[in-house]
Amino acid sequence: MAELITYREAVAMALAQEMERDDTVYLIGEDVAAAGGVFKTTPGLLERFGERRVRDTPISEEAIVGAVMGAAMNGLRPVAEIMFSDFLATCWDLIANQIAKTRYMTDGQVALPLVIRTANGGGVRFGAQHSQSLENWAMSVPGLKVVAPSTPRDVIALMAASVRDPDPVIFFEHKGLFASRGEVPDGELVGRLGEASVVRSGSDATILALAAMVPKALQAADELSARGIEATVVDLRCLVPLDTRTILSAVAETGRVFTVEENPRLCGWGAEVVSIIVEEAFYDLDSPVVRITTDHIPLPASDILEDATIPSVTRIVDTVTRSLD
Amino acid sequence: MNVAAVAGPDLDTRLRIYRMMLEARRFEERSYQLFLEGLVKGTTHLGIGQEAVAAGFSAAMRADDLTFCTYRGHNHTLLRGAPPGRLMSELLGRSEGVCGGKGGSMHLTWAPTGAMGSYAIVGAHLPIAAGSAWAAVERGTGQVAVCFFGDGATNIGAFHEALNLAVVWDLPVVFVCENNLYMEYTPIGSVTAVERPAADRAAAYGLEGLLVDGNDPDVMYETASDAIALAREGGGPSLIEAITYRHGGHSRADPGTYRPDEEVRQWLARDPIPMYRTRLAGAGASEEQLGGIEQSVEAWIEAAVEEAKAAPEPSLDSIATEVWADGGSRWRN
Numbered sequence: 001m002a003e004l005i006t007y008r009e010a011v012a013m014a015l016a017q018e019m020e021r022d023d024t025v026y027l028i029g030e031d032v033a034a035a036g037g038v039f040k041t042t043p044g045l046l047e048r049f050g051e052r053r054v055r056d057t058p059i060s061e062e063a064i065v066g067a068v069m070g071a072a073m074n075g076l077r078p079v080a081e082i083m084f085s086d087f088l089a090t091c092w093d094l095i096a097n098q099i100a101k102t103r104y105m106t107d108g109q110v111a112l113p114l115v116i117r118t119a120n121g122g123g124v125r126f127g128a129q130h131s132q133s134l135e136n137w138a139m140s141v142p143g144l145k146v147v148a149p150s151t152p153r154d155v156i157a158l159m160a161a162s163v164r165d166p167d168p169v170i171f172f173e174h175k176g177l178f179a180s181r182g183e184v185p186d187g188e189l190v191g192r193l194g195e196a197s198v199v200r201s202g203s204d205a206t207i208l209a210l211a212a213m214v215p216k217a218l219q220a221a222d223e224l225s226a227r228g229i230e231a232t233v234v235d236l237r238c239l240v241p242l243d244t245r246t247i248l249s250a251v252a253e254t255g256r257v258f259t260v261e262e263n264p265r266l267c268g269w270g271a272e273v274v275s276i277i278v279e280e281a282f283y284d285l286d287s288p289v290v291r292i293t294t295d296h297i298p299l300p301a302s303d304i305l306e307d308a309t310i311p312s313v314t315r316i317v318d319t320v321t322r323s324l325d
Numbered sequence: 326m327n328v329a330a331v332a333g334p335d336l337d338t339r340l341r342i343y344r345m346m347l348e349a350r351r352f353e354e355r356s357y358q359l360f361l362e363g364l365v366k367g368t369t370h371l372g373i374g375q376e377a378v379a380a381g382f383s384a385a386m387r388a389d390d391l392t393f394c395t396y397r398g399h400n401h402t403l404l405r406g407a408p409p410g411r412l413m414s415e416l417l418g419r420s421e422g423v424c425g426g427k428g429g430s431m432h433l434t435w436a437p438t439g440a441m442g443s444y445a446i447v448g449a450h451l452p453i454a455a456g457s458a459w460a461a462v463e464r465g466t467g468q469v470a471v472c473f474f475g476d477g478a479t480n481i482g483a484f485h486e487a488l489n490l491a492v493v494w495d496l497p498v499v500f501v502c503e504n505n506l507y508m509e510y511t512p513i514g515s516v517t518a519v520e521r522p523a524a525d526r527a528a529a530y531g532l533e534g535l536l537v538d539g540n541d542p543d544v545m546y547e548t549a550s551d552a553i554a555l556a557r558e559g560g561g562p563s564l565i566e567a568i569t570y571r572h573g574g575h576s577r578a579d580p581g582t583y584r585p586d587e588e589v590r591q592w593l594a595r596d597p598i599p600m601y602r603t604r605l606a607g608a609g610a611s612e613e614q615l616g617g618i619e620q621s622v623e624a625w626i627e628a629a630v631e632e633a634k635a636a637p638e639p640s641l642d643s644i645a646t647e648v649w650a651d652g653g654s655r656w657r658n
Contacts, residue, residue, distance in 0.1 A: 026463065052463065058493065063486035066452020067459055073441060074391065074460035074468070093483075097446050098453065107425035108647040109436040142656075143648055166650035194658060242657040276657075 002185050008178040010152035011041035011117070014159035015079065017188060019049050022077060025163055028055045028064060029081030029117075038083055039119050039178055061091035065116065069099050072114040077163060085120040085134045085172060092137075099168045100143030115162045115169045120148070121212050121262055122310055123176035128298035131175075131306070133262040135210065136269055138170040139239045145193055146239040148172040150214035152182040154237060157191030165193060174211040194241030198250065202230030205256040205320055208247060208273060210236045213260040213311060220260075220316035227317075229324060239269050247273060248281050255286035258320055260311050265296040292319050333543035338384060339605055342542045344618045345380035346598050349400040351626040352409065356399060356416055356430075360577055364634070365416045369430045372400040374540075374572035377597040378503050379404045381545025382471055385553055391439045391461075393454040393472040396431035397503075397571075398443030401473055406438030409625065410632030419636035426639040427647070441470075448478040451487035451500065458491070458498035458556075469556045470498040471549075477508035479522040488530045488564065497556035499549070502566045503539060509575045510583055523566035532564045539567030540597040543604075570595070 005013065019025045027045060029037075033056040036043030046054040057064050061082055068078040082088055088095065095116065102110050122131035138146045145167055149155045155173070162169035199214065200221050209217035214235045221231040232250050236243065251257050257277060259270030270291045277289060292311045300306055333339065353373045359365045372379065375397070383404035386392070394401035403412055407423055415422030416430050423435050431445040441457065444450035454472035461468035478484050479502060491498050502523035506513060519525035524534035535552075538544045545567060552563035570592035574581030581589075602615060648654035 024464075055494075058486070058489060060452075060486035060490060062449075062483045063452045063455065063490040066449070066483065066487065067456035067490065070453040070456020070458070070470070071460035071463075072456075073453070074457040075464050075466075076460045078456075078460075093446050093449055094452070098444070098449055102442070103650070104648050105424060105428045105432045106434040106436065106442065106647075107423075107427050107643075108652065109424070109434055110442070111650055113650075142654070240656050244657045 002183040004181050004183055005152050006178065007152045007155055007180050007182070008039060008041050010155035010184065011159070011173060012043060012045060014156040015042065015045055016048060017156065018160055018163040019045070019053060024075065024077045026053050026055070026071070026076055026078045027081070028057050028067065028078065030057055030059055030083050032056060032081050037081065039175065041173065041178070042081070061087050062094055065091040065094040065099070068114045068116070069094060069112060072112040073110055077113045079115045079117060079163065082116055082118040084130050085118040086129050086132050088118060088134060088137065095144070095170070096141045100141045103167070104143060111166055112168045113166050115171050117171045117173060119175045120172040121174040121176050122299050122306060123212060125301055125303050125306060127301035131299045135172055135239055136263050136267055139269055139272070140267070143168070144240060145169040147193060147237065148174065148211040148239065149237060150174070150177065150211050150235050153184045153189065154191065156184060156189045158193065158237065160190040161193050164190070169193070172211065176212045180215070193238050194243055196237055196243035196246040197235045198232060198246065199235050200231065200233040202232050203254060204229045204324065205231045205258060206250040206254045207231050207233045207258045207260060207316065207320070208236060208270070209233060209260040210239070210269065211262065213262055216311065216313050217260050217316060219313045220320070223313065223317045224320055227321060229320065231320065244276055248277065251277055251281045252284045255284055256324065257285070257289045258316070259291045260316055261291060261293040262310055263294060265293045268293050287323060290319060290323055292316055334546050336609055338546070339543070339608070340610060340614060340618065342380045342384050342546060343601055343605060343615070344622060345383060345404050346376040346542060346601065347619065347622045348409070348625065349376040349379060349403055350598055351622055352399060352403055352413070352629070355626055355630050356413070359417065359630070365430065366418060367429055369416070369577045370397040370575065371573055372397050372571065374592065374596065375503055375505060375569045376400055377542040377545050378473070378501065378539045378567050378569060381542045382501065382549040385546050385549035386471060387469070389439060389466065389468050390553070391441045391454070391457050391468060391470045393441055393450040393470065394443050395450070395474055396443055396445035397475065398433055399430070402433040402435055402440045402443060405435065405440040407433065407435035407440055409629035413629045413633035414636040417633050417636065418639070419633060420639040420643065421636040425643055448474065448481035448483035450474070451478070451483050452490065455487045455491045455496050455498050458496040459494060461497060467557055468497070469553045471501060471553070472498060473501045473503055475508070476502060476504040476506070476513040476522045478502070479526060480517060488562070491562040492530045492532065495559070495561040498562045499552040499556055500562060500564045502564070504566050504568050505571045507575065507584070510579065521566055523564055527564045530564070532562065535563065535565045537565060537567050539569030540595050540600070542597060542601055
């Protein structure tokens with residue numbers, strides 16, 4: 001029987017599922033144990049798995065990420081929480097220079113089965129240093145897999161896939177989605193990395209979205225439907241590996257493509273996706289591809305300002321409608 | 326140097342250490358020659374003069390202990406058991422190199438014997454070593470991680486984060502600062518708030534400040550044995566500052582002329598290899614034993630160099646391999 005849970009609860013359920021299955025799975029991070037996480041994504045794990053496997057760390061992001069790297073080299077499958085994705089900047093050497101490159105630089109001698117989970121994204125009025133959408137940072141570094149789920153079900157399925165994956169995964173949990181609810185089936189749930197999901201089908205346009213932009217794209221598609229425009233919505237779910245097959249197939253069926261990206265404009269994931277579409281499916285296109293992104297600015301804290309720059313349902317509807325006129 | 330005399334290990338161990346130091350020295354000398362011949366590309370950071378640290382520690386470590394070192398890491402990787410011909414092949418960028426030519430001089434790894442990498446971003450490997458020690462505790466393997474770094478690393482954040490975590494978590498990791506007095510081209514004393522960059526920081530982490538003669542292999546062996554035993558018995562981390570000196574400059578491009586002539590002369594007179602030879606001769610090693618080791622090492626290095634020179638260039642097919650665990654590099658379907 002399916003159960004209705006929050007995205008936040010799904011994080012703890014996913015970690016519990018994997019920690020129960022595999023006793024080499026450990027969780028460390030700031031406030032993850034006794035406090036259950038500052039976003040309350042890890043409550044109950046300390047009580048269930050004990051203080052050795054669920055462990056609080058000092059505010060030392062380099063130590064946290066370095067520790068999971070070293071532990072992954074030596075037989076654990078550790079999960080680190082970096083509280084806000086913005087803090088990835090403080091340990092980016094460990095992630096981009098060390099973790100991402102180790103397998104290649106050692107010609108396969110050293111495997112790093114680890115997950116770095118982090119709360120990502122805006123819409124919660126935290127300002128420029130606690131609201132960024134930073135999937136693109138990770139996407140740009142060879143050697144990192146990049147996951148950003150939009151539903152509780154995908155949180156569980158893709159976290160399980162990430163923990164079981166033999167390569168390092170950066171797992172972006174969206175702050176704006178923590179309170180959202182969705183159904184999850186009973187029993188173990190394991191997804192696959194690199195599979196996008198067609199969450200709505202329509203023949204007039206394709207909207208490609210990620211994480212918190214997925215529910216907005218879906219709502220926009222409903223409003224567009226009321227105006228007689230039927231849109232396909234694709235939830236990318238993973239940026240690396242990237243499911244270009246599903247993307248190109250949707251492009252071929254609709255001929256019109258829009259990306260909805262929470263990141264600032266330059267070098268967003270949509271830029272890469274659009275370049276692939278243009279190189280490989282140019283003659284399937286009926287109109288220019290349009291990227292709907294946050295402005296190329298640091299995010300403002302004020303709700304009025306933040307809402308005006310992150311892509312909104314209205315902006316998606318207006319952009320698609322205008323483009324199809 | 327403020328060090329009590331040590332009894333030292335038995336003669337067999339000392340002869341082994343002597344051989345290790347000679348191997349390291351010849352390996353570095355030939356690396357440099359091959360660089361001048363244009364066969365070693367890029368850059369090299371030689372450990373000539375610092376062999377006693379690597380040899381003393383390597384001799385004291387258990388086979389499954391883990392070593393983490395820096396871009397000045399030829400000595401450590403070699404003495405932890407990397408095959409010399411394949412190590413030299415790596416410097417030449419050949420397919421038989423320990424990393425298939427993808428690592429190079431600054432990124433040597435030989436995981437089969439616990440040489441878990443040379444880290445060329447200063448300080449990054451201290452938390453990584455701590456993490457490997459954490460896994461050793463959780464898995465109950467009894468392994469100890471030993472992390473070598475330069476004096477310059479003591480002023481970077483990762484040093485402090487790793488030490489704090491290692492102490493708080495009581496991890497079996499030995500941090501070894503090879504203080505060769507220069508942070509690249511700059512005297513370490515001129516950019517550091519305390520006189521002893523590692524030992525004076527130990528108190529901040531509740532550790533004893535251990536300052537030892539890094540040019541004395543017996544001292545290094547005894548220091549290593551004590552710290553490793555402490556870690557293995559659950560006594561937590563140690564921080565050791567070994568004072569040593571590199572005979573050459575920071576890297577291949579640096580003639581090291583910023584160092585006073587008199588200082589260089591004094592340290593060359595304290596070259597650990599001839600000093601140790603004299604000590605071993607006085608402790609009962611025969612000329613035949615010592616000379617035998619020396620001859621054997623000459624043959625050993627020639628074989629390694631010949632192996633490397635004969636090794637094939639990497640196939641272009643290897644460029645995009647081993648990004649992922651499936652052996653490939655695909656990022657899309």
